[in-house]
Every structure is written in structure tokens, then in C-alpha cells.
Amino acid sequence: MADYDVVLLVEQALTEQDARQVRSLHDGLDDPVTYHVLLPLDDAAARVEASLGSLSGSELLASPQTPMDAVDLEAVREDCQERSEADLTATVAALESAGATVASSTLVTGSPIDELVAKVKEVDGRETIILTQPHVVAELFRLDWASKARRHLDVPVLHLLEHETFDEQAAGPDGISGA
Template identity: 30%
Template sequence: MTDTILVLIEDTLAPVDVQHLLALHEGEQLAYHVLVPADTDRPLLPTIVDDLGLGEIKGALERLRGKEPTEREATATAVEQLSSTLAEFAAAGRTATGEVVDDDPLPALRAAAAAHDAREVAIVTYPHAWLDTFHRDWASRARDELHIPVLHLYSGTSELG
């Protein structure tokens, strides 16, 4: 039986992200299962802090006005991100499966860990100043709930969260 690595992402993985993930287990034949949340409800304060920290004034103002994607828009975006990410794995010579999950990905991550008898979880996100600092990010929450190793990588870099 092939070991499974769960990969939780907040955006499409770039080729460099896939290469970083594959390099973690070079020479091993592993199964990869990708989870992408349909993000419809971003927390107000952390999102504004992140937007302002990145100089995205327009995004912060839109968030203050309560502009969130509809469930349909969020699901369509997540499906596109999943499809593109699975294509990146294929381009790297690896097969991956995946699914779109609810806004809060932790219940789906917990279920996928059990269903796939996952060996570990790799979470790939952008840095989030508020959530990372106060350990409310997905990786911190997953470490608290799951009994398998959880690695947090920052998208587009080799930096660990």
C-alpha cells in the first residue's frame, strides 16, 4: 500500500511548490491527495491585517464593506485551483487526487487523514500575519487536532511556517 500525503492549499500550487513537496520525499513513491477549501467567509480582522500588510488597500476596503465571494463563486474558484494543482503534479510526473472542501477545512482534513490513512499533512499557504502569530492558522490548528506530522510551507518559497 502506498503512503499518502495530504496537501491542503489556499491557492493553486505553482511548479516550485510542487517541486518543494516532492523533494521532501525524494525517491519515494507516494500518493498525494489535495484539499482546496471553497473560501466564502474570511475572518474580518486577520484578512484586513494581511491586506494592509501587503499594501492591498483596495482588498482591505472591500473586506470592510463585507464583500465576500458567493458560495458559487468560491466553489468555482476552488475547482479551478484544484484542477490546476493536479495538472502541476501531473507535469512533475506524479499523480494526485483531490477534492474541494468546506470553508473550514479542518473537518475535511481530519476525515481525509482517516480515510487515506495519511502519513503526514503538508499545508501550503501565503503568510498570514495575524493567524500565524496567534497560532490560529490551518497548520497550527491541524497540529492540535491530528496525530500525524503537519508541515506548513509558504507558497512560492521554501520557507516553513
């Protein structure tokens, strides 16, 4: 019996509920299921930009602007690395707690879709599951991870919303599949 390899691309740490739902998708398969988890490294530059964007114009004008020095940026990078590693560890623990076998877990530093495609090819993946928060605009224009993955892969791609039950996802306007 060959393993049924599933590649998971997750946006953030999975909860116990997320892990149970993922695992439940493969109950009853004859072949043993093995999971490979990919989680993008939190982007330090994006986090700095987002925090600056949350300041109002008057706050920026009222205080002298201090450029971020290399030490500050390195501290943010280290924090991003630590958070991402903790999220990956928590995801693997949640999956294993739900009875899943996790063969590999990787922090993605490049394009999440490129890494997903490479991992599916590397392990001869039979399917992919992408778990994200809702990204309405990206999904509308088919620029979200699931849409991009479907264009590059010849295996089933399932897009699930993190931290929502299947029933909650199915209650949306497009149902679970988003089709």
C-alpha cells in the same frame, strides 16, 4: 509495498515551483507516494464583505446604497465555485507535471481542519502538508491551519508558504518550520 499517503491542504492553486518542492520532499522514499489534495471553496460572502470593506466612508456616503439582491449574490457564488474548481484543477495538473500521483482532489466546503483530519483518517495518511500565504497574526496566536492541524493529528504536519522557494522560506526569522 503500501502507498505513502500525503494529504495536502492548499489555500490557492499551486504553481509549478510549489508542486516541484512538494514532490522533492518525498524523493528517495521506498514506498510509492500518493497525494490527496484539499482546497477550500472560495467564500462568496467573505469576498463581498472584503470588497465593501475596501470602499472608503465617503464613497459609501456619496452614492446611494443599493442592497445586493439574491441574483448578484448567486453570481458571486457561481464565480467563487468556478475559480475554486479552476484552482483545484491547476493544482492537480502542477503536481502531476512534477511527477506526483494524485489519488483524490476535493473542494472543501466546511471547516478546512475538520476536512483535513477526516481525509487523513480516511486514507490512513502518513503526513500532511499545508501550503498557505503568510498569516502573521494567526500564526502568532497559533490559530493558523498548521497549528490547528498539529493539535488534531498524530502525523507530521509541515507548513510551507506558497509561491516561495525553500531558500526564501528558510531566510525568514523562524525558518521553514516556524518553530
